[in-house]
Amino acid sequence: MKFNLFTRILAFLKILFREILDLVYKRKCVGCGCAINNGIVCKTCVKDVENLSYFAQGIINGFPVYSVFYYTGFIKSLIHSLKFKHNKICACYAAKYLFDYIKNIKDIDFSNALIIPVSTHKKNFYKRGYNNVYEIGLELSKLTGFKINNDVLIKTKYTKPQFEMNYNQRRKNVRNSFYLKDFSHEGLIILLDDIVTTGSTLETITSLFKEKGFSNLICLTLSKTKLNK
Numbered sequence: 001m002k003f004n005l006f007t008r009i010l011a012f013l014k015i016l017f018r019e020i021l022d023l024v025y026k027r028k029c030v031g032c033g034c035a036i037n038n039g040i041v042c043k044t045c046v047k048d049v050e051n052l053s054y055f056a057q058g059i060i061n062g063f064p065v066y067s068v069f070y071y072t073g074f075i076k077s078l079i080h081s082l083k084f085k086h087n088k089i090c091a092c093y094a095a096k097y098l099f100d101y102i103k104n105i106k107d108i109d110f111s112n113a114l115i116i117p118v119s120t121h122k123k124n125f126y127k128r129g130y131n132n133v134y135e136i137g138l139e140l141s142k143l144t145g146f147k148i149n150n151d152v153l154i155k156t157k158y159t160k161p162q163f164e165m166n167y168n169q170r171r172k173n174v175r176n177s178f179y180l181k182d183f184s185h186e187g188l189i190i191l192l193d194d195i196v197t198t199g200s201t202l203e204t205i206t207s208l209f210k211e212k213g214f215s216n217l218i219c220l221t222l223s224k225t226k227l228n229k
């Protein structure tokens, strides 16, 4: 793990700020809202997760897709809290889960891996002030020492939220909504997202990587919905 001084100070200030907030506002479980003494989740909610296997659970455009959990229970709340409630500490926990998970993947060479987070449109970025997936990627980068690149994959088209869309509607919604800049990387690319549903977003993005000649890539998501085909 490589830490520079700035990152360390920033991480320290983040924790300090969080602690001060916790003194003012009582710490609450992300899952059920009950009072807790430390962390982000209570003892009941932490058990309310459904782990997935350490093998690829799907293939998109020839690339394996790994997800850590099903999108249920506490994990659903964690993702929601990071995305919509500015609860950025959730990114640290999400990264920790991803880190523990990838340590168990046996058939992938992670040396010289590069994390590329699925980007958000600038409209969402300005609304939230951050890209939730990039926040997870940053924390994962700190834990693993993998580099992260948030500049090459651009969301060019603002797309409607996909919650209630079916597979075909989603495909149409995300088609041509990303752009991949020219860049080179020797080694594994980890395309990171918080959730995979139908896989239409990952399908769109992985096809861009394929067109540019990248063949060493995995999709890694914190969660996947049970409807995923």
Ligand SMILES: [Zn+2]
Pocket (backbone or CB within 6 Å): 029, 030, 031, 032, 033, 034, 041, 042, 043, 044, 045, 046
């Ligand atoms: Zn709880």
